[in-house]
Amino acid sequence: MSFQNPVFIPGPTNMPEELRRACDMPTLDHRSSLFGEILHPALAGVKKILKSESAEIFVFPSTGTGGWETALTNTLSKGDRVLAARNGMFSHRWIDMCERHGLKMDVVEAAWGAGIPLDQYEEILTADKNHEIKVVLATHNETATGVKSDIAGVRRALDAASHPALLYVDGVSSIASMDFRMDEWGVDIAITGSQKGFMLPAGLAIIGFSQKAMAAVETATLPRTFFDIRDMAASYKNSLYPYTPAVGLLNGLKRSTEMLLSEGLENVFARHTRIACGVRAAVAAWGMELCAQSPDLYSDTVSAIKTPEGFNSLDIVNLASEKYGVAFGIGMGEVAGKVFRIGHLGSLTDVMTLSGIATAEMCMVDLGLKVHLGSGVAAAQEYYRSEFSEIKKAAA
Numbered sequence: 001m002s003f004q005n006p007v008f009i010p011g012p013t014n015m016p017e018e019l020r021r022a023c024d025m026p027t028l029d030h031r032s033s034l035f036g037e038i039l040h041p042a043l044a045g046v047k048k049i050l051k052s053e054s055a056e057i058f059v060f061p062s063t064g065t066g067g068w069e070t071a072l073t074n075t076l077s078k079g080d081r082v083l084a085a086r087n088g089m090f091s092h093r094w095i096d097m098c099e100r101h102g103l104k105m106d107v108v109e110a111a112w113g114a115g116i117p118l119d120q121y122e123e124i125l126t127a128d129k130n131h132e133i134k135v136v137l138a139t140h141n142e143t144a145t146g147v148k149s150d151i152a153g154v155r156r157a158l159d160a161a162s163h164p165a166l167l168y169v170d171g172v173s174s175i176a177s178m179d180f181r182m183d184e185w186g187v188d189i190a191i192t193g194s195q196k197g198f199m200l201p202a203g204l205a206i207i208g209f210s211q212k213a214m215a216a217v218e219t220a221t222l223p224r225t226f227f228d229i230r231d232m233a234a235s236y237k238n239s240l241y242p243y244t245p246a247v248g249l250l251n252g253l254k255r256s257t258e259m260l261l262s263e264g265l266e267n268v269f270a271r272h273t274r275i276a277c278g279v280r281a282a283v284a285a286w287g288m289e290l291c292a293q294s295p296d297l298y299s300d301t302v303s304a305i306k307t308p309e310g311f312n313s314l315d316i317v318n319l320a321s322e323k324y325g326v327a328f329g330i331g332m333g334e335v336a337g338k339v340f341r342i343g344h345l346g347s348l349t350d351v352m353t354l355s356g357i358a359t360a361e362m363c364m365v366d367l368g369l370k371v372h373l374g375s376g377v378a379a380a381q382e383y384y385r386s387e388f389s390e391i392k393k394a395a396a
């Protein structure tokens with residue numbers, strides 16, 4: 001690991017200098033009026049990034065995992081039924097959390113590399129005539145496999161079944177990098193963290209509640225104290241926290257939302273798509289395949305690349321770290337040893353991405369894989385060059 005090189009892990013992501021400075025503040029009395037000038041713009045910025053008019057935004061000193069717990073404990077009661085799909089490590093962990101909270105799970109098992117099986121969601125919801133299922137979970141972007149699921153499609157499945165269940169979406173590795181439409185998709189709770197698309201250090205759970213989810217808070221009986229959104233909401237009215245806020249991180253969040261919104265959300269998404277397409281061109285030039293089963297599932301924030309049978313993909317990650325000082329993502333769970341991941345979200349440019357592709361190539365050649373030095377880099381260069389001329393043409 002070298003502090004000079006960018007990281008290519010799918011979170012924590014590279015921090016722009018400006019955000020590092022925004023987080024680095026002298027101590028500020030969080031009960032002074034200055035705090036509200038940080039808190040409220042940060043919450044308003046998050047709301048815009050979620051593309052919501054009516055969501056209530058909560059930011060806890062925590063991580064994405066704490067966001068899951070906030071969603072579950074504030075709106076559900078022991079024994080409530082929850083529908084979820086397991087198609088990777090993160091959806092697996094969310095299901096595990098539900099089970100530990102005594103929720104009754106309907107789990108659809110899917111291949112690691114597949115998206116959320118919408119047909120099965122619709123079938124299960126249609127069969128649930130008494131509407132016992134209270135919540136449907138969806139992991140928008142499975143960071144372990146580089147698979148993007150169709151959240152609009154999950155909403156269509158709920159509507160086709162005329163089912164009133166709430167829809168909770170883990171957008172930890174998609175929000176602020178990939179298109180996310182809380183209102184349009186009828187998302188009731190959207191969850192993310194500070195260290196991925198927002199390009200900040202880990203330390204904040206960022207959550208949006210729809211008005212329907214807010215209504216569910218009143219009847220839910222799962223125990224919650226630290227993550228009780230009622231305490232948080234009451235404190236926000238006075239520009240306070242129910243405890244000590246992470247002021248520097250919140251100032252970073254305020255600045256991050258300003259940066260993202262001034263770049264323009266659609267431009268941010270297009271940049272991620274372009275960078276990802278370059279990585280995918282490199283993977284194809286290497287003669288390798290992604291873990292994601294089909295192009296509609298390809299994630300624009302992380303690529304999980306399958307390595308040949310009998311080869312331990314962890315060797316690439318270890319060598320990259322030890323020899324070249326570059327971080328890639330390891331394979332997790334069912335795909336441990338079988339894939340390595342290139343994270344390509346947050347503060348990245350085409351040029352930075354080329355350095356990651358070049359490093360992966362050196363490692364694979366070092367380890368005896370049949371990959372030619374420069375092949376992936378050249379494919380990505382061609383892609384970035386041609387995309388650039390397209391952009392120029394569009395602007396002319």
Ligand SMILES: *Cc1c(COP(=O)(O)O)cnc(C)c1O
Nearest residue numbers: 063064065090141143172173193
């Ligand atoms: C990173 C990640 C998480 C976990 O977030 P933490 O901030 O590490 O708690 C959850 N879901 C997805 C999809 C992620 O990528």
